[in-house]
Amino acid sequence: MWIQRTIQLNEKSRGFHLITREIQQQLPELHSVQVGLLHLFIQHTSASLTINENADPTVRSDMEAHINRMVPENAPYYKHTYEGADDMPAHIKASLLGNSVSIPISNGEMALGTWQGIYLGEHRDYGGKRRILATIQGQ
Amino acid sequence: MWIQRTIQLNEKSRGFHLITREIQQQLPELHSVQVGLLHLFIQHTSASLTINENADPTVRSDMEAHINRMVPENAPYYKHTYEGADDMPAHIKASLLGNSVSIPISNGEMALGTWQGIYLGEHRDYGGKRRILATIQGQ
Amino acid sequence: MWIQRTIQLNEKSRGFHLITREIQQQLPELHSVQVGLLHLFIQHTSASLTINENADPTVRSDMEAHINRMVPENAPYYKHTYEGADDMPAHIKASLLGNSVSIPISNGEMALGTWQGIYLGEHRDYGGKRRILATIQGQ
Numbered sequence: 502m503w504i505q506r507t508i509q510l511n512e513k514s515r516g517f518h519l520i521t522r523e524i525q526q527q528l529p530e531l532h533s534v535q536v537g538l539l540h541l542f543i544q545h546t547s548a549s550l551t552i553n554e555n556a557d558p559t560v561r562s563d564m565e566a567h568i569n570r571m572v573p574e575n576a577p578y579y580k581h582t583y584e585g586a587d588d589m590p591a592h593i594k595a596s597l598l599g600n601s602v603s604i605p606i607s608n609g610e611m612a613l614g615t616w617q618g619i620y621l622g623e624h625r626d627y628g629g630k631r632r633i634l635a636t637i638q639g640q
Numbered sequence: 641m642w643i644q645r646t647i648q649l650n651e652k653s654r655g656f657h658l659i660t661r662e663i664q665q666q667l668p669e670l671h672s673v674q675v676g677l678l679h680l681f682i683q684h685t686s687a688s689l690t691i692n693e694n695a696d697p698t699v700r701s702d703m704e705a706h707i708n709r710m711v712p713e714n715a716p717y718y719k720h721t722y723e724g725a726d727d728m729p730a731h732i733k734a735s736l737l738g739n740s741v742s743i744p745i746s747n748g749e750m751a752l753g754t755w756q757g758i759y760l761g762e763h764r765d766y767g768g769k770r771r772i773l774a775t776i777q778g779q
Numbered sequence: 780m781w782i783q784r785t786i787q788l789n790e791k792s793r794g795f796h797l798i799t800r801e802i803q804q805q806l807p808e809l810h811s812v813q814v815g816l817l818h819l820f821i822q823h824t825s826a827s828l829t830i831n832e833n834a835d836p837t838v839r840s841d842m843e844a845h846i847n848r849m850v851p852e853n854a855p856y857y858k859h860t861y862e863g864a865d866d867m868p869a870h871i872k873a874s875l876l877g878n879s880v881s882i883p884i885s886n887g888e889m890a891l892g893t894w895q896g897i898y899l900g901e902h903r904d905y906g907g908k909r910r911i912l913a914t915i916q917g918q
Contacts, residue, residue, distance in 0.1 A: 503814045503918055505885060536642045538679060538775060540816060542883050544892030546832045551735040554685045559719040563728050564735065566717040571710065571849065578844040580837040589841050596829040596842065596898070601881055603740055605681050605775045607644060612773050614683030620735070634890050636816055636883045638777075638916075640642055675781045677818060677914060690874040693824045698858040702867050703874065705856040710849065742879055744820050744914045746783060751912050753822030759874070777916075779781055 502537075504530045504637040512630050513623045515587070517553075517561035521618040525611070530637055537606040537639015544632045547591035547625045549598035555618030568594055568622075591624035598622050606639050641676075643669045643776040651769050652762045654726070656692075656700035660757040664750070669776055671748040676778015678750060681740040683771045686730035686764045688737035694757030707733055707761075730763035737761050745778055780815075782808045782915040790908050791901045793865070795831075795839035799896040803889070808915055815884040815917015822910045825869035825903045827876035833896030846872055846900075869902035876900050884917050 508527045510520065524541065525531070531539065543550050554560040572593045574586040581589045602619060605612040621631065647666045649659065663680065664670070670678065682689050693699040711732045713725040720728045741758060744751040752758075760770065786805045788798065802819065803809070809817065821828050832838040850871045852864040859867045880897060883890040891897075899909065 505814045505883065536644045536775070538777070540881055540883065542881070542890070544890070544895060546830070546892070546894050552685070552739050553731055553735050557720055560728070560731050563718050563720050564732055567711065567715065567728075567732050570717075572845065576845065578848075579841050581835055581841050589838070589845075592831055592838050593842055593845050596831050596876055597736055599738060599877060600830050600895075603679055603681070603742060603881060605644065605679065605773045607773075612681070612683070614685070614771070616685050617683060617739075632892070634883045634885075636814070638816070675783045675914070677916070691824070691878050692870055692874050696859055699867070699870050702857050702859050703871055706850065706854065706871050709856075737874055738877060742818055742820070742881060744783065744818065744912050746912075751820070751822070753824070753910070755824050756822060756878075 502639060506635050508633040508635055510621060510631045513621060515623050515626050516565040518621045518623065519555060519618045520621045524619055528635055531606060532609040534606045534609060534637060534639035537637060539604045539606055539611060540601060540636040542601040542634045544634055546595055548628055548631050549595045549600060549622035550602045551598045551620045551622060552602055552617050553620050554616050556616060587626045594622060594624045641778060645774050647772040647774055649760060649770045652760060654762050654765050655704040657760045658694060658757045659760045663758055667774055670745060673745045673748060673776060673778035676745040676776060678743045678745055679740060679775040681773045683773055685734055687767055687770050688734045688739060688761035689741045690737045690759045690761060691741055691756050692759050693755055695755060726765045733761060733763045780917060784913050786911040786913055788899060788909045791899060793901050793904050794843040796899045796901065797833060797896045798899045802897055806913055809884060810887040812884045812887060812915060812917035815915060817882045817884055817889060818879060818914040820879040820912045822912055824873055826906055826909050827873045827878060827900035828880045829876045829898045829900060830880055830895050831898050832894050834894060865904045872900060872902045
């Protein structure tokens, strides 16, 4: 069984956002898969998908605080600067964190650990609505 | 064909550990797959899975030395600090390195390059036993 | 349907390279897949695969400039140094960026976003020809 569907996320502010529920709600077909994989692929180069802690919002804000220092704005060696100070750092962050996640499906549910959730990393100041292509396979 | 199985890793010290053999031994079904994919997904948010050099242990210790500087403990901007100095850095490292790997299967074996092995990144001082959900698919 | 094929890339200079077309040309079978996934796995530990902006070459050179600062050569704590100053940083960069990408297939084409392309990160000064194992599955 293969299912493929585009998920449009509501616009988010810059930073990391827990989107597990938003994804689940748009993929009711998950319930019909006994064993399989869910592949989520963000079709942009300045936002990322990753899996991290689902409970404490300060994990998300600390992650944003740290990655802004690891990949600073206005580095003197950037040449790709005409879309704003947040542009080139957003591309670098997207590649460091990754643009897709693959999540096992067990008994009709994503087999996330107790403390795991899906994060959208929005790395632009005004990134707009983001598009994720979800591919479900399994039996 | 789909196979899904939980692998419990023995407790590891903080740092990077080569776990290729530990994974292989727990997945005898690999031998019955001619072509396919093995997906390994760690169900924790303070440890990671990655693929790197399988021969020289100093690659693992250098990687730990470097990532501890890239993602330091006790950064003044961390707010998620109540589980200890190693807590928030562990979450950041987990997202930078990733919580899953997908490895092609060819003729009943993982199709790793000559020098490739599977690393567990244990990013907590005392992370305990870690759980990996392995999903094999193929024919 | 499962297809697996080794792709040999031409030798590239150190830095990031757009390889979308080189990959497409070697995978004509993509056209026969209505829905599926393409998994690309580089069988080396000092080069990486990632997805990023496909238009402006300064994104690639800025990414190289930044990652060379994030993961410097000749750090005093490196012990794995006998293959040259570019050796240990290459291993670290490979794990940060990742050694594989999974790309959805829709209607016979990779379902990349408008601005997305596949990057090879060549992290050695003279990395030689790189080998990617491509696995296509779908229907």
